[in-house]
Amino acid sequence: MSLIQSFKFVLSPPHRAALPFIAAGTAIGFLGRITPWRLTRLIGKAGFAFSAFSFYFFRDPKRYSPQEADLVLASADGRVTSIALVPPPHSLEMGTTPVWRVSTFLSVLDVHINRIPAAGQVTKIVYHTGKFLNASLDKASEHNERNEVRLTLPDGRNIGVVQIAGLIARRILCFVKEDDRLEAGERFGLIRFGSRTDVYLPPGVEPLVTEGQTMIAGETILAKL
Structure with a gap:
């Protein structure tokens, strides 16, 4: 740069x-x-x-998202802290088959605008109240305050995106609602003052990123469908 x-x-x-x-x-x-x-x-x-x-x-830089239909893009700026094969959140009703979850930790210095990872329709949004543990901990996925979004792709497969509050983050904003149709890279939310974002890939889709990698929301290629 x-x-x-x-x-x-x-x-x-x-x-x-x-x-x-x-x-x-x-x-x-x-x-x-x-x-x-x-x-x-x-x-x-x-x-x-x-x-x-x-x-x-709160800076909101313009992003240039790749337009290939088979790409899954990063939903958040930050560092990949975990890549794990786990069942998706029960409340998103995406089944119980373990899928790849990519967790990105956002420090207070990262851009905190969340972007949608692929073109599709928002078919479920579930908000959970909870704790404010360190967002880099694995148990934050289940215990912290969070907002879960299920995105249904044109071919019927689903991607889960979860905004998770952290030690400092006390407010999760979601700009979209159920039934909204979005393009890859569109803004869909914001988490104030430090947080984490999890992306649950469809079954059989493997991540193309590694732990420790720096992500750019809407531009970094997370996986290929």
């Missing part, structure tokens, strides 16, 4: 979900500047810093 591309990536316009945080931080910052007390001035500086962080955290 060139220096100019790096600046464009860092300075990408934020998603609209950032606006309340940027506005609140900026308001606190200005209030701190107009008061004579040292403590409130320090709080004001913290407000401006929080606004700057929110602008960076």
Whole structure:
């Protein structure tokens, strides 16, 4: 990535979900500047810093998704922490046959916009309240607060995508609803302040990524159908 591309990536316009945080931080910052007390001035500086962080955290860079119909793309930026053969979530009603699950951990420095991995129709969405364990732990898939999405492909096969809250993440946003038809790489959600995203591949489909690999949502090829 060139220096100019790096600046464009860092300075990408934020998603609209950032606006309340940027506005609140900026308001606190200005209030701190107009008061004579040292403590409130320090709080004001913290407000401006929080606004700057929110602008960076919620950045929403443009992505260029491969258009081949047989590709499964990464749903999240971050690092692959686990690739395991496990049954899909029971609540998504995708059967009990073990399939490959690719888990991607997002730090607070990663882009947190989630993207749909393949073209298809959203046929089920299930939200679970839960704990806020470290999202890199394997048990976070079952115990943490999470949002599960079942995507049905044109050939009838299913892909599961699960947004999982972490230690810091306290809010999962899902922009889509059941029956929506989406193209590969379209935005479908956001998790605030550190999290994890699991992708459950269809039976017989193997991942083309490895643990430790860095993912780019909507661009990295996760598997081929």
